[in-house]
Amino acid sequence: MAQPFQLPDFYMPYPARLNPNLERARTHTKTWAYGMDMIDVPQHGTVIWTEEDLDNHDYALLCAYTHPDASADDLDLVTDWYVWVFYFDDHFVELYKRNPDVTGAKAYLDRLPLFMPVDGAITAEPANPVEKGLADLWTRTVGSHSADWRRRFADNTKHLLDESMWELLNISEGRLSNPIEYVEMRRKVGGAPWSANLVEHVTGLEVPARIALSRPMGVLRDTFADAVHLRNDLFSYEREVLDEGELSNGVLVLEKFLDLPTQEAAEAVNDLLTSRLHQFEHTAVTEVPLLLDEHAVDPAGRLAVLAYVKGLQDWQSGGHEWHARSSRYMNEGAVTASPVLGGPTGLGTSALRALIATAPQRLRSFSHVPFEEVPPRPEPALDMPFEVAVSPHWHDAREKSVAWAREMGLFDDVPRVWTEGRLRDMDLALCSAGIDPDATPEQLEISALWLTWGTYGDDYYPVVFGRTPDLAVAKAATDRLKQMMPLEGASPSPTTPLERGLADVWQRTTAPMPPDNRRQLRHTLDLMLDSWLWELKNQHENRVPDPVDYVEMRRHTFGSELTMSLSRLGHGKLVPDAIYRTRTIRNIENSAMDYATILNDLFSYRKEIQFEGEVHNMVLVVRNFLDVDLDRAWGIATDLANARLAQFQHSVRVELPALFEEFHLEPEAREALHDYVGELRDWLSGILHWHREVVRYHDADLAKHFGGDRELGFTPQSLRGPTGLGTASTRLLAAR
DSSP states (O other), rough: OOOOOOOOOOOSOOOOOOTHHHHHHHHHHHHHHTTOOOOHHHHEEOOOBOOEEEEEEHHHHHHHHTTTTTHHHHHEEEEEEEHHHHHHHHHHIIIITTTOOOHHHHHHHGGGGGGGOOOOOOOOOOOOOOHHHHHHHHHHHHGSOOHHHHHHHHHHHHHHTTTTTHHHHHHTTTTOOOHHHHHHHHHTTHHHHHHHHHHHHHHHHOOOOOTTHHHHHHHHHHHHHHHHHHHHHHHHIIIIIIIIIOOOOOOOHHHTTOOOOOHHHHHHHHHHHHHHHHHHHHHHHHHHHHHHHHHHHHHHHHHHHHHHHHEEEEEEEHHHHHHHTTTSSSTTTTSSSSSSSSSOSTHHHHHHHHHHHHHHHHHHOOOOOTOOOOOOOOOOOOOSEEEEETTTTHHHHHOOOHHHHHTGGGOOOOOOOOHHHHHHHHHHHHHHHOTTTTTHHHHHHOOOOOOOOHHHHHHHHHHHHSSSSSSSHHHHHHHHHTSSOOSSOOOOOSSSSHHHHHHHHHHHHTTSOOOOHHHHHEEEHHHHHHHHHHHHHHHHOOOOOHOOOOOOOHHHHHHHHHHHHHHHHHTSSSHHHHHTHHHHHHHHHHHHHHHHHHHHHHHHHIIIIIIOOOOOOOHHHHHHHHHHHHHHHHHHHHHHHHHHHHHHHHIIIIHHHHHHHHHTTOOHHHHHHHHHHHHHHHHHHHHHHHHHSSSSSSSSHHHHHHHHHBTTBGGGGGGGOEEETTTTHHHHOOOO
């Protein structure tokens, strides 16, 4: 039988190397698998693996390629871990996926955390090979690690196991996920973050705890994970989709969502895989060194980070090599990652071939011409099933927010980014009135002040810092803004209108809050402020972001967490914090955020691309990534927004009641979560209503505010411009 598609040419600049202890690991792990009852021992009447299966899959070869420098003992241990995780996957498929058994699967998964305690010894008795293997491996692994590493490893192992339920529920419902949901969930299901923890184990060095959860280290981990999983999707399409009836496969997701033939969908998945590897490299080179300097990481810590980056690169090339050789996957025509198997073999030629093959995609990311002419666009065809309601206190909140902006000095700042007339045209209080139609006058005023300050800051950063030669000034200003949000005591004396506004609205909002709520709100604002620096960095490089990175950072730049957290914190302690960290609530919140951010990008496309020279817009990101025209990109972005709204509704309708039962929530907590969902519906309908009504994005208003604003005395594009590779000529053309 022919393969369903021809495997694409993969980007793999790092040569694969083989650990010399391969044969020892093969012998050891077969003995171990027999000892754990994984070979020829029926499970509920079904034999999961025979010895021939284990030999053909050759997980020792996988680990010898992905950990080429591991010691013999470490290679044995890591190989046992991978035998266990693949056995778990097949065990789960045979017992719970082929004939979907949601109840049995949940009971099975609920027991597994008993065998990986962060502290203390295992006390439960294993009842099957998966539990027996996990208990053995956990005991052999965690003793040499810090509590921080054990906690991270336990969390990632639990995610790997628990998110199998997401796949099972989709199969039982016959539901195919949308692309954003798929990448987000596949990252957890696929287990690559778990693999990254084992990279640290093999190097014998832990990433310093104070930077382990930072954005750059998170991007390294996530891009590594996405690339590993997307590669696996390409190799495993035949087995998963055609044999197992699996719906969790990136090729299938893009095939259906973009309405592409299977071959073109496979090429698109490979393009996304390449983009994620480019993001990995970009982060490692441009963000990690700054992170190490900022946190004054000592030489030992820097060595640990370098070893971690190298270990992740080894895993990419080694994992590709194993997929190209293992009988577990379709790999006819696959090109291995070894530079000795074809083509030039001189020093550096493997990386050169990879660079040439992916040059068009890489160059597109840096070659967008800013301020390009954009024809008028129709209003996007967005779904909105929720009725909009507007607070009767809207006009009062608008007048108070305008007076507040005047008092804070926003209209007198240098350079003058806003005028009073411009703020009135934006009418941010109308957005607040739609987002929270039931607010008291005092609550609506605070909401309007936050939207006023956040929108001003979002406009201020690119105008003021977009023309600076480096980001040091912007970073210093951001650090000062963070000081305006003290968890205890008073803030330093503000020195700018932006600082003054933040210090004032922070004090008004948090004065009555308990410390935990204040801390949560501060975290959401830190995310937003740091995301504005991320935008500036891309602007300076004239870099259109990677699509996955863009979606995830756009939630922060839009201030989504800020406004959502204000609603959540209003419910006090009726809902345990752990509930808000569940997959269900995160799915509800993230899908709502993405609908709102894509909505904003559609309405603001002409303003941002033609008049502001932006690179941060979903339509542009889609255009750049898929290399399609504007109409096609516009349609895809609209479809993505509507798909995320449909996912929001699905999660509320199907997943939320299941969450109530799973955690045995009390009626008060259930009512609070229903109220929260109602507030998110208002949030979504209110944001769409504001975009339709406000004079910020319509063609006539663009001409008014960007055709040489008499009040401001300049056009915004005259104060900012791209500074990346090749943009000197672009700026000259834009000026003409």
